[in-house]
Amino acid sequence: MTTAPPTAPGPSPAPAGPPVAYVLRPADDALIAAQRMAQWCTNAPQLEEDVALANIALDLLGQARALLTHAGGLEGRGRDEDALAFLRDEPEFTNVQLVELPNGDFAHSIAKLLFFAAYQRLWYERTAAARDPELAAIAAKAVKESTYHLDHAATWTERLGDGTEESHRRMRAGVAAVWPYTHDLFAADPLAARLAAEGVGVDPAELRPEWLATVEEVLTRSGLAVPAGDWAPTGGRHGVHTEHFSLLLMEMQSLHRAHPGVTW
């Protein structure tokens, strides 16, 4: 599936005002990353890693809950975190495609985590100084967690990249497979750019140089390199997703939709 980004400016996908849409981006990133990461539970290569990945997923889910709750509050139409997570349809999700990609083998998932955590850390770090105090407070907490995730991913990248022939091959393959989707993180985003210009938001495009430096440092010390090639599927921020996304959503939302309002 090639998902060409809409070249026209394109309307904002969220029905509500810009701040809500702006907050939904990182909320959806965290939510979908958490859901995907949680699929490693009971499947990781060793028990310790099982616990680690589950904990990382839990951190991401916590971030998603806080951000979704905040977005619902900004919107002011009574949608809570559950309504936003479970009752929106595919085109309404504005997460990057990177986080919805299938887990692949362990090295694939580590590559995803490396790239995503490096991005999240920068975004949260900048957002911790944002004008919206609630958003800033969430970011100030979350940045510590992303830092930890990044360190975990970097450690594994080095261990695999600088390990055996087989582990190196797999890590390199993982990086190569995931890399094209990293561009979506920094794709031009008129809404974010406008908010950044007004001093209330972060323009992801501005984060890329520092992100690249971090990622490149890790790859280099792991005996790997930044992949060549310029295929850059984008569109997540506009609600355009890969074919893997609907299956993930179906699994995530089915219980809530079958039993509306259920608690446990």
Add this chain to the structure above:
Amino acid sequence: MTPAAPPTTSPRHPQDPPPVPAAPASGETGATGTAGGTGAGSGPPPPPERGGAGGEARLYAALARVHDPEIRVLNLAELGVLRAARIGADGTPVVTITPTYVGCPAMDVIRADVRTAVLAAGYADVRIETVWSPAWTTDWIGPRARAKLAAAGIAPPGPRPPGARPSGAGPDGRRLLPLSVAAPPCPRCAAADTEEVTRFGSTACKALWRCRSCLEPFDHLKEH
């Protein structure tokens, strides 16, 4: 339920603009600090050990019986999760808590336990508020609480490394982040020769370590 609250009762919602640093006389302010200072300095106020005003003493006494569900040896105040407790203008106790990690799964249990404890102390109702800022840090765990942790076989967190602002390469240009600190001594035999088994332990806030001397594994509350 909203019993016709006059606007003077300061709802203290997180969306409100950062509070004016109020007169620091009573220990009940300072729950919602400003969000600006991320991690850099160790500025946030220490957790309240007990209530300032007399009317809150009973409330704090009730809350002292609420322990963290995953670290049973510490109560919420000792852990730093309890940020403030006061009697609201309508007479309802207001308890302010902050999560250790954003996704800490214990928060729901903590809320339920707080409610149970406060109602058991004779109050008719309780309002529980959650604040994100200032972000919780292990630096809020005091010496007495650290001793309790160690006595329970959990190596307490060390001080966070200076300038633990998460960014960029470390001083040697290789360590990505100044995350880790000196190895904690074994809480059982006090040997210094310990090693990390895994950074993600039995709960989000703990890592699993092992003592090379007595060979026993132990939990370590991570610096955060």
